Amino acid sequence: MRTPPRLLARTLTVTFVMVAVILTVVFVVITLDVRDRVRAAETDKLRVSENVFSALENKRQQDQVAAMATLAEHPTLKAALDTYFTERRFSGSSDEQLRATVTGETAKLATQTPADVLAVVETDGRIFTSAGPAAWRWPVGTSVDIPGGAQPVFQSVAVLPGGAFRVTGARLTFGDRAIGALVAGTSLDGNYAQELSNLSTAGVVITVNGAVVARTVPDQVARDLVASRASGGTVTLNAEEYAVRPMLFSGPARIFMLTSVDAAARTATRDALLALAMIAFGSVLLAALGSFWLARQVSEPINRVSGEIATMTAAREFDRTLELSGTSRELDALTTAFNDLIRSLDAAEAETRAAYLGSIRALAAALDARDPYTAGHSERVSTLSVMMGRVMNLPPKEIEVLRLGALLHDIGKIGVSDQILRKNGPLTTEEFEQIKRHPALGARILRQVPFLASHLPIVELHHERPDGRGYPFGLRGEDIPLAARIVHVADAFDAMTSARAYRAARGSSEAFAELQRFSGTQFDSVCVEALLAAIPSANDIEEPALAQLLGRQLVTHH
């Protein structure tokens, strides 16, 4: 048969399963429902931050326009440029000193703008001079087409052979007379994309004529963006959802800002799941502790009660009751039922014992009755032994053993012939040997009854003597069990105070004297003392009460 699981294991299993089910449900809810909410919230957040950035970017562009308008009023630059053109037109030759002046002033101004290049463009669109880090991409003399470049101030995108530039410019004028334009260009390259990205905290993709020229997002995302031809909204790029916002659509150039909604939601969801994991860990721990405590609360008293029962069973003490644990009504009911069971078993056993005792007593009485002289002998020895045992403060159990053992002490005489038992006169040695066999015989008979195992020593050894001259083994002193010594003294006392076919009964005081005389040799001295104490008025043995107690009247009056 399979061993059933421990209560603790079962409780823990149930608890863990429940917690796991709850957590699974919560996890599903979070990943399905909360993810959507997070996504919506993140999209809103992105829109807000993009609006803020757009406003800032617009402001920045306005500032740039204003700055360019201011720079375009540089008197020396304008004067030199106008003089240069006027002279070239008038005389056909140009003053390189004036060109150098313009170039020098432009270079100075270039250091004051964050742009990659600052250029002076002639009215016919040719680059007069350029300065700044990207000036090499604006070679002098090259024609550059700036959409909207004829406006007093303008912003657009210019595509040069060296790359596309976002330009902000202002015309150089005297009244309504334009002599050229001052143009600040920002290269639409990785640096600019990175700068925009840093400011907007979004990804940036720059395309010119549909080709990606700069990006701060993975290549595949940028390519998908171009392929999608999207100009805004939510677009799926490289299997992720992106919020796309057009930042600049100017000429052939497009600047997109894009943010992965999934990535943002992922962070928030991860945070939520992390919190959930903490809660899960905590609840599992609490549930484990709780169920452990509960299981212990239930199993410990059960273990205690079953341990007690095991102890009781091992010691065969069924006379005491189990205490109620008070931990649970069910366990107390079980304990009470057990106690009731023990009590009823006790009662049944007592009944059985009584029946046994009755039969044994009847057997003993029948035995005694074989010889009129020994009638009631077993009962008297039993009563005497019990009295002595009480004087010696023996435990009740041993008293009971004493009572029954004494009753049966001469059971072996069943195998001794009546002829010898009733022989009126001294026994021959042979006859006496036969008599001496009765303890061993009695023991052999009683060995058949396990119930009487503890009484065996009394039956077998009640003729041993402290001086070792007893039979059947000749044991000495303390080697002889106390019960056997007690019965030995009681037997002798009763035998002496009883009449025999060959002699009259002696008085109890005479018997006492006899016992005391052989105390320590034939009789155990402690037992003799006990007998004396058990019969306080031993000197007045004729007293009726004692006589009755001893059951002597049967003998004395017959």
Place this chain on the structure above:
Amino acid sequence: MSIGARNSVLFAAAVLGLMATAGTHPAAQERGSVRGRVSIGIPVTAKRATSTYSRNVPTVTLAPESELRHVVVYLKDAPRTAAPAMHAEIRQRNENFVPRVVAVTVGSTVDFPNDDPIYHNVFSLSRTKTFDLGRFPKGKSRGERFDKPGVVKVFCQIHSHMSATVMVFDHPWFTVPDEGGTFELPNVPAGTHQITAWHERLGDTTMELRVEPGRSDTIDFVLPVPAQP
């Protein structure tokens, strides 16, 4: 007074002038005068220089009349000829140079009086004459003498939108048209000449004209309208 009538008067005056000089100067016989009109607007074919009659076709005027004051008509290939020094004036008024264009002979002086209640500055970076008159307040005037022929751009360092042009010639054959665009170059040596109408902004138009001695030839200029922004 109609343009035709005025032209007749001018023509009469020119004839009188020619007659007056004819007797005193032997070379006078070989001189003629050039008259004409400058307009700004849609380009039309210039009248043939040899045309014997004047054709006055009203033209669409696309620029304010005052723009015509910014035109200088001159003989482009004129030989170096001494001419008396002149005295011209460019005022600074309402943050503008008035007039914006003056034409003078070599050795002339141009004064720059300040009429504005604010400081102005007058400077030039031109090869012909580089100067800086510094800053001066209302009521003050500073002058500059121009000893070399050429074009001189004048600016104000304080007000970067202000500009003026001084054209310095080493001959007397130049003029600024009146507000109607009419001009006359008298005593032009007979022969074929390149005549230029120069405008500070609209560029210049040069035409060839054969000047007959003792005659007044007519040439009309139409300066192109600048590309509208």
